[in-house]
Structures are given as C-alpha cells and as structure tokens.
Amino acid sequence: MKRLFSLAALLAAALPFMAQTQFTVKGTAHKDAKTLALMEIGTNQQNETINVTNGTFTINTDKPEGTVMVIMDAQNNLFNMFVVDGKEMTLDMNTDEVKGSAQNMALAKLALAMSKAKTETEQEEVLRQGLAANPNNAVGAFAMSQLMYVMSYDELKAEIEKDAPYLKHPLCAKVKPYLESLALRAPGTMFKDIEEADTLGNSHKLSEYVGKGNYVLIDFWASWCGPCMMEMPNVKANFEKYKAKGFNVVGLSFDRNADAWKKAIVEKELNWTHLSDLKFWQTIAAQTYGIRSIPSSILCDPTGKIIALDLRGEKLGNKLKEIYGF
Template identity: 40%
Template sequence: MRKILFTLLTSLMVLNISAQVKYDISGTVPTVFNGKEMYLLFAASQQISDYESTPITNGMFHFEGTNNSEDIACVTATIDGKDISCYFVLENAPVTIDFTGDTPIIKGGELNNKYNAYRVEQIALSREHNVEKFPDYQKEMQNNATTETRRNEIKAKLAKYKEDMLELSKKHVTLNEDNIVGAFLFLNIYNNLSIAEKDAILAKAGRKFKTYSPVESILQQMTAAKAKAIGTDYTDFKMADKDGVKHNLSEYVKNNKVTMVDFWASWCGPCRREMPYVKAAYEKYHNKGFEIVGISLDKDKASWLKAVEDLDLNWIQLSDLKYWQCAAARLYGINSIPASILIDQNGKIIAADLRGDNLSTKLEELFK
C-alpha cells in the first residue's frame, strides 16, 4: 500500500511540474524607448494589476520566470502617447520579439509557430482590406456632407472586413482545437458566434483548450445561461429558510401553477424598489396558484431578516448567506440583481427577469 501511495504521489508531482512553464522572453525595440519600462501581462489572470515589468536598456528587454501553466501573454511599453504591444504564447521555449520593423516579429516554440501562422494571414487580410484607411472612413461617416450612397459603401467595406476576419479566426480555432492558441482566438470571437457555433467548437475542443481558465469561465456561463433559458426544464436546488430548515424548490413548483424564483438582497437598492411590483403581483395572483420563492444574496442573517420584515415580504424566503457565491444564483448564472425566473407546474421555465408592470402583464396572461 505504501508503495502504491508513493507511486501515486510521485506521478502527481510529475504532472504538476510538467504543467509549469519556465519562460524566457527577450526582445528589441526602437532606442527611443530606452529608460522606459516594458510590461508583461498574463491573459489568464484577467487582472490588470497582475503584471511584471523590466527596464528597456540599449533597445532591449528581457523577462525570465515561472508560470503555473501555458498562457497567452502580452508585452507593452509606452512613450509620449505612442505604444508598442504584442500578444504571444507563454510556453516552455525561449521567445524573442522584434519591434523594430513595421509589425512585431515573434520567434518561439511550437505554440508560437501556430500563433504566427494565424498572424501572417491576419496581417495579409488587413492589407488586402486597406485597414490603414479605416480612420479616414470614420471621418467620412461623421461628416454631414457624406452621401448616403457613400455611407453604405463604407459600411459594406467594414462589414466585409469583419466577416473575413471572423472566418479567418474560425479557421485557426479549428486548426488549434487542442491548445490555447485556439482557446485565445475562440475568446476573441466568442460574442460573434451563434450558440450552435459555440457548442460545435467546444464539442471538438481538447483538454488544454477547455481547461484554459478564461474558457472555463465561459463554459460555466454557458451552462448557467442554458439553465434559465425559456422553454427548458428548471434545475432543482435545496436551501435553508430563516430557521435553518432546508427546502427543495420542487416543493413549490409541483404545488403551484406558476412559481417565481426571485433573487434579491437587503443591500440591493434596485431590488427594494422593485418589491412593490412583486408584492402587488403576489397579492393579486397568490390565491390563483402563484408562489414566490425569494432567494437572498445576503451574507448577514440579521440584515436579511430585517429587510424581509421591513418590506413585509410574506412569501417563502431562503438563503445560504453566501453573497455572490449563493449556490442557487451560481446554478442559474445570476450575476446581477434583481433577477427572477418564472416556472410553470410542469417544470418549464416560461419567463425571466420581468420588471415592473411586466410581471403583472405576464401573470395576467398566464392566469386567464
């Protein structure tokens, strides 16, 4: 048994060490940047404050260190309002970046070679579309003398460039569906993809793609968004009331024609302003089969219960007192409040985030 445990621990240590990246980044810049700082930022941290810096001396800079995993990184420097910057892959191979030409030249290992393949096509496409003229197009669009015909022509040019860039990124996401180059490009075009396209990409993506932390966050958001999508089955959860007694949401769904899960908190001003509308709806439709399950994102029990009393909220109130880490809120992807979900007796989500008189209007339709 001891031998097995030792072997397992050794394997885990090897996996942990192999996941780390020892990076060595050097580069050259125009000598006008001498004496300035070159900054190294890590994309996965998603924190502007998480960076390293090194002085630029004799037109050169150098970074050396260890990161927990492969990442997309950026080096950037600024002088007199002019800046230079470049994205690249932080990998277990020396990386050099030359800023002295028209565009940065990156040399590195296998992952940077894959990223460079994308950059070469990106630069060529930008030249094909005369991207350097885009600022002039913007000025034309702002000029009242510009004809409608010309405006439409400019819009078509910009739309075509955006379309071509999107297709280029999709192509290289497919070519890199097993590494973080693909993950990075996927994140860049995420908002321009349909749900079907996102699902298709992620279905084929490899482990390194899907475990890149910004992509993991996206996956969590997508899962949560689907959990509250109209027409889908609701997801049950269990949470305690003020006396510590735990209740399943299903208790209320199965016994009422319509159940509203209402996410709120005592400290939330918009939530408190919304309560008169919620109370009016409850008073009008409760006897007809309308129930409310309040889920508080409070972290202080006394504040929660005082708000319930002050606002005279006489429907079911539950909370795990975990603030934004509230289990039910995370389950349904709630990142702002007030928020709500309407569920019918069959367990289908029929509406979400109805505010003001819109709630009563929907209930009037449901209780005809």
C-alpha cells in the first residue's frame, strides 16, 4: 500500500489495552526490500526491524490484544496495518491482499481506502464510514483516534454519548479529555477575553478586536509549527478575499522566540493582528481555550459568539462563503 497520508498522524499516545497475545504475520514484501520497520500506533518509536528473506518475512509478536501495528517499507513507500488479535494473518505488501480475522480484513479495507483518498475531506469520510462499521473493535478505535481532532464539538459529543465499546480502547483515551477541552470554546458560547502583547510589545485585549460587529477568526499558530505554516496561505487568501467586508483575523501565537515569530509574520506577509505572550504551550491562549494541538481556530460572529471551530483548508472558505454570499 502506498503511503499517501501522514504516518505521524497515526502515532498518537496510547496505553496497554488487554492481556498479552501471541500473533503471527506471514508476508510478501517488495522484491527490493531487505528490512521492514514494525511500529505500534500509540508510540513514536520503531518497535523492531523485520528481516526480509527471498521476498518474504514473518512477524512473531507478543503484544496486548487490540494493539494496532504498522509494518513499513520506507525505501519503497509501502505500508500495511494490522490488529494484534491472536489470529494468524498473511499479507502481500505489493497487492495489499490480506487474509486473517474479520477485524484485520476490516482494517486493511479502511487503510486501503484512506490511501486512495485524494483530499483530507475524502479521508475523513472514509474514516467516518470505518467508525460506523466498526463500533465494537480496534478498527473503530483507530478511526476515532484519527477523527477526533476534525470532528465538530457536537459530533464528538454525540459519539461519546453512544458509549460504544471502541471508546474503551486506549487509542481513545484522549477522546473525553479532548471534548472537555473543546467545551472551553464550544460553539454557542461567547469568546473569553485574554490579554497579550503585539510584535512591538504593546499589550492588547482580545476584546479590542472580537465582538465589535464583524466576523473574526481567532487563529492559534506558531512559526515552528509546520502544519500551521502550511495552512497560512489559506488563511491569508480568505483574509484578503473578505477583509473589505469587515472580516478580521487575530493570530495568537504559541511561539517562545520573539524573533522567529516576527520573522514569520513579515516573510509570509500575514497582515492581520498578531498577539503572543511567548510562553509556548504554557501560553494563556492555550489555557483559556483548551488548545491541545495547533493549528486550531475559532470563528466568532459579530457579537463575539463562537460559531465554528478549527476551520482548515476548504472548510474555512466554505464557511465564509456561506456568511458573505460569495
């Protein structure tokens, strides 16, 4: 399977799930492969190196039942996923053919569909379908671990209220705490005022810009955050398109280096209001609004009421088109 989506996004923190289980995978690798990397979703480290002999390999692992693993051939940009469930499986990394338990067949189907998705929106839809089809196993838990940060507050709240079995999987350990953090900026609530300094060191309150009769995007970002900087052209394009209608952006930076923060603003021509207390993840912005990852954003209506969260990519443009009519 070609690796067309970010493996970094898969490797979110997790905890041991169930009893240790012996599990065997017999596979066929790319003809040029010599070794493969075996990684556990839930860590940022390689678990072990798997040797390839005459194009084949065997994985014998002893992991907690329900652990989701990735086998990766970085040289040939191939990967496959599997769930440790005690039932032997076989896989061909060249054709993505998998034979094993129903759970592993479902995970293989989900991963293949994700790799074929051409946009983030398509990937999200694939994951939603996977979640709906697998409420009782680790496949559903994996889908939720990828979806939780893109679901709306109401959507995530509704999923938690279902109390589906997958929520007990350690990959979902952060779901409820994340919803609690979202409650600090839930749609329908008013923005919370904070005070930080601009690039000249002058102190300003958020209330100077929000709740003054115009729509305002509060953008949480940092110059050191790669995904934030990748999103900036989209924010900039929408700011330029709608600023004549009163649309404004207030950037609240998670930087700790003032020079890097100011340099990014100038070089990227981010010509809107920027504030920061230069306290990294200890910034008052994170504490006040429950921000646990960036980029993140809040869209406020003219009264200062929060109406949407985390509008990235086409979602931001679609929402502003809905508001302004073009």
